[in-house]
Amino acid sequence: MSFTEWIFLLGGLAVAGPVIAHLLAKPRFRRLPFTMLRFLRTGQVESRSRRKLRDLLILLLRCAIIVLIAMLFARPLLHIRLKPSESRSVHCLGLDNSMSMAYSDGSDSYFDKLVDSAVDYIRSARDDAMFNICALASGDWMQGLGKEQALAEVRALKVEPGGTNVSDFLSGLSRAGRAEHSSDNVSVLVLSDFTPNTLRQFVNVAEPAAVHKIDYEPIVSSKPVNNAAIAGAQVIGLADGKLTINVAVVNYGLLRQNRRLTAKTGANRSAPVDINLSANQRNVFQVQLDVGAAGRQSSVLPVELSLSDGDGLSGDDTFYLAVSIPGHEDINVLLAGEGGNRMFLLKTATDTLSRTSSYDALRIKQVSMSELAVSDLDWADVVVCSAITDRLGDLALDIESFVRAGGRFVCFVTEAVAPEAARQLWQRDILAALPGKYISKRMYIQPKPCDSRAPGVDHIAARSLSNYRIDKVLLKGCFECEPHPEARLLWQLQNGFGLVYLKSLGSGTSILVNTSVDDSLGSLTKSNASVAFCRYLLGESHQLDEYCFTRDERIVLPMSGRDQAFAGQEQVWVETCNGAHRRAVVAESSLLVPDPAGIGWIKTLSKPTIYAGINLPQGETDMTKPVAAELAGVMSRVFATGAESDVTEAGVVRDKKNRPLWKIFAWILILLLLAEPAVANRLKR
């Protein structure tokens, strides 16, 4: 037995305390004159002996408790020397069943060769050997197998549509090393094609695994590799019913690739492109896919990109890309301000917004408040007013009709609110809040909107606003607003006053921003957040989006306003890549899918149908053969064997086993602590 922190053993000297106390202590008793001592005599010897026994026992118990505590802190280790006959052969097999192993050079596939090699290895092992098998693609371990069981498990392995996961294999190996049978002869066999992706994972291993013996075999073909793959795709735009996609195709092999790239959506819409790639060449090809009417309505379009047959691995010839199409819509924005200067900054921001891809067509018209006419309202989809003036009161009925018909009425309030106009708009349920007393006090905006899930608000814009230092924007003042009972407070000032109120009226929306144009809107629009704030006010954006993930990514589907059908639900049923139905969690504005179960499509089972494409990790099927010397170097670094392994650091001892004793000591200590008062009290009787 040894102690890791032997210095704590000095704490055992504390036993001197109870010993000295025992020696010095005099029993406390009271004197009592008595007459019939002869009748006590028989019991006297018994009593005194019991008392002595009790004192001694208690002293021993207390000393033992102190010594045990000291030993516990010293972290005792018990060395168990093992006989050679006690050690067993444990074989840990890391078998690569990732997608790249499906490659075939015309004869057997890589995976078939891997299975043959593994079977040969298992058969050559001793009959009493134990096998632990790890499938590198899934990271699943099958442990404690006998020879026959191991053979059966190896034969049952299948290629999985995914990349290798070396970390699970190595962490499982480390656990096995630290386990009770760590003294066993642990041999490791790694069978893989050691693609650059896999090799990179081995290179990145921080701590070597201590094993007795390491074997590895790169499963490669002697022939030149013939493989091309679609490495990625990006949606460029949607114009005139045609979806433009840039597709990255890589030739991972040494043979020239003359293939046909086809983009397909639905049963009868496809766009083929002939491609030509030399050895190890990567190129981007543009595909235009006619989506017809689907491009004019809001939907998620599944687009399958595929390469024609002609290489040794078909699993990477298909790419799944879901395109979120917002539908085509022109938006007319009417900016109504007292003067051109007042709306200049807002116009600039809106102009900027119109040039981004957020909106299909954002047409801006600027009028002064006094010239605001009914015809303007007829033209506009969004009306932004820099102030509440008497002219708005005159047009109250028309504005109500405009909003009820689906228009968006955004109204800033200034220091000089026309109270009559405000009252008229309020009475017609147009205003989300009624401005009251103006408070001329400098104040800051809350960093984040308080209600970004309200219908009529672009939640992406709301989230992006939180990325700006909006709380640094200092406003000159604000109004004490009385919110409409049906209105929602979207944003607050830091002093608790409302900044943005929203109210639905008919099929339209009315927004009131509790700032003045000059002092506050100016501040807002001068800030970095100006474009984001305009986007926030103007409503949902219309942007093409891609729902495309790799196999090892966390699948999080953003939900736009179109997907508000899922709002209020906690879970949504989805169909995963293998056709199974699973529940996806709705979290805020996202849909979380736990496991895609392969590559292919994920889709929601309830309307609206949302697709997401799941693909192989990039470079997974890069079939570049490993360099033998480099591979040997990596393996020797990852697996420390024999003399190279530092047994202390690795925590594995070959001929003897260190068993920590602290648990035993702790249990004994607890028992003693329980026994001490029991002994002390019991023997007093």
Place this chain on the structure above:
Amino acid sequence: MRQNRKYLDPAFLSKLGNMDLVARCAVEGFFAGLHPSPFHGFSVEYSDHREYHAGDELKFVDWKVFGRSDKLYIKQFQQETNTTAYILLDSSKSMSFAGDGTVSKMDYGSYLAAALSYLMLSQSDSTALILFAERVMKHIPPRSRRTHLNIILTALQYNRPAGQTNLAGVLHTIAETTKRRGIVILISDLLDDEADIFQGLAHLKFLKHDVIVFHTMDHQELNLDYEGLIQFEDLETKARMRAFPQSLREGYRKRVSEFLDNIEKTAGNSGIDYCLLDTSEPLDRALIAYLAKRKRMM
């Protein structure tokens, strides 16, 4: 009744201080508490009339009745049977034990001796008081005068326990020195060799004495109700012993019970009246025992 019993309570009597008062309280409290008494006294006094029969002594004819009724009636008298009572009070150190600290065995014995003396002398019995420990320390010879009570009570008042018990020796001494037979009342804790004690008592019985043993024991001596670690110190021998009484209690009670049973059994076999008195109890048990004995002597 309850009010009268208060005067028999040793704790109450201990507060009186004056032994004369103690004796008076105890005895009168005792009689006041009784129902119409069966104890008519033992002096010469008229008892009844009966018709004259031939052979009756003429001196007992009640001539006054004859003068009134011309019939001869004989006056019957209760014959006075004056006796001598020897009260032996153990005054050894062990008698000073007071378990709860109020009334020691010595106090209790003294109250009892005083009450008995009062009772006896009021009946014109000669009463002697012998105080002893290892030997007889004070011997007040028997007298029947009422003034004799003062002498006895004074002796009791100033008696202090001292010395070890030598009960057997003392009993032999008394047996040898008492000329007239009577009632020997032994008040003691009997903490001596049992065989020796009963040899001494047998000696007295042999001399035709009537013997009553009042065995005074403290409540703690009987029960050992102490708790915690205690160093017991013997009052007579000064021997010491440290023990947890709770661990000894059971055995102790058993041995004490055997001791008392043995004494009672031996006393019964020897024709000795035995009365175990707990010093926490009133005196009436002792007085009843005495009067019962006295009646049997009539």
